[in-house]
Amino acid sequence: MRMTWMLSLALLASGPAYGQAVASPEVKANPQDNAGLRKVGAEVLFWSQAQRDANFPHMEKIFPGNIAKAGKKVRPLPAGKPLAVVESEIEAFLTAQNVGGLIVLKDGKIVLERYARGYGREGRWTSFSVAKSFTSTLVGAAIRDGFIKSVEEPVTKYIPELAGSGYDGVSIAQLLTMTSGVKWNEDYTDPKSDVARMFLEPVPAGEDPTVWYMKKLPSEAKPGSKWVYKTGETNLIGVLVMRATKRPLATYLSEKIWSKGMEQDAFWMVDPSEHEVSGCCLSVSLRDYARMGQIALEGGKGIVPANWFAEATRSHAQIDPRSTEYGYGYQWWTYPKGRFGAQGIFGQTIRIDPRTKVVIAISAAAPKATDSAYGKQRTAFLEKLFAAALN
Helix, strand or coil: CCCHHHHHHHHHHCCCCCCCCCCCCCCCCCCCCHHHHHHHHHHHHHCCHHHHHHHHHHHHHCCCEEEECCCCCCCCCCECCCCCCCHHHHHHHHHHCCEEEEEEEECCEEEEEEECCCCCCCCCEECHHHHHHHHHHHHHHHHHCCCCCCCCCEHHHCCHHHCCCCCCCCEHHHHHCCCCCECCCCCCCCCCCHHHHCCCCCCCCCCCHHHHHHCCCCECCCCCCCCCCCHHHHHHHHHHHHHHHCCCHHHHHHHHCHHHCCCCCEEEEECCCCCECCCCCEEECHHHHHHHHHHHHHCCCCCCCCCHHHHHCCCCEEEECCEEEEEECCCCEECHHHCEEEEEHHHEEEEEECCCCEEEEEEECCCCCCCHHHHHHHHHHHHHHHHHHCC
16 A cells, blocks of 8 residues: 555644645545545645635544544633733734634633634644644553553564664653654655655555654664654654554543543544554644643643653753753653643644643644744743733
8 A cells, every 4th residue: 555645644743834825626535545535635734724724623524533532521621810911912813823722721720712713612623743742641641551661661662563673772762752863854845855755655464654664764873862853753652552552542542531521522533554643633622732731731640650741741852952942852842931832833732831830722724834933923922821820
């Protein structure tokens, strides 16, 4: 099977969009129709603004996937004291950043909640790479459940096909922090890059497409010594969790998190091998994104080991040699002032400040996949929200 479809999912996970927006026909992808999947998936990055607005809240109508079922008991998010932020500034931010939903929790209470662009509380919005932090949390859950002994175990214990590859001697922790030392090119403009080639090759029957490609990659640095962003490694983490738990990721997500307090079912896109794409592609309601941030803030009691989030959300790798203020944990980004969060293209954000006990979640349809000016404007507004929470 030629897995060209998966290239589009790698692109969904992270990285800049290139080219001009083009109109795409309304196509509902059939999981048995690889050609149709490739056609729809390849166009996602180039959807027009109207298409992003229409489709980001309804990815399950276009792509195949699995459902993480919510439970009957929903974790309440009571109303708190409204943030003292000028309403016109909020509206200007929503408009300028093409935000569909913005929510702020303070001490687990909703102090700000806004919807726009036709979105609402009952809907779901796609996550892009925000899903990486959810996948990381399932590793912690698997350790607590005894399916995985520790993050210091070798990756090859759970994915033996990687033995003899660049992943020899690589630990689960190094996979989580993207410091495996395995050579990888995530340049979406280069047709010879790994992210472009990863699923273009025929995969023998019975082989996992991610493992099939990743096991052929060479090592370029000692494990733990070099950070390189690799969507392929997050996909490997998903394979590892599925192998360890003997469950689809959506099923395990439901068992450990979604059925224990989330408000709405989550939708997780799958590839043609029917495995969830663990580096991206969850669709979650705004309040449930905030609940996930609150779980991380509170330490995930009953879900992960007691010290899991303390380790997962501290910097294990410096991502920019010019600055020590930004880093990478276990699939969580770390920021100045002790903050951490999850982030995806087109403006998807969960930002958490342990000092003020504030969680901010944003679902957006930004004009570009990545844009430094957009990111700076978002961070500036988040600073206002964090500051307002101190009052």
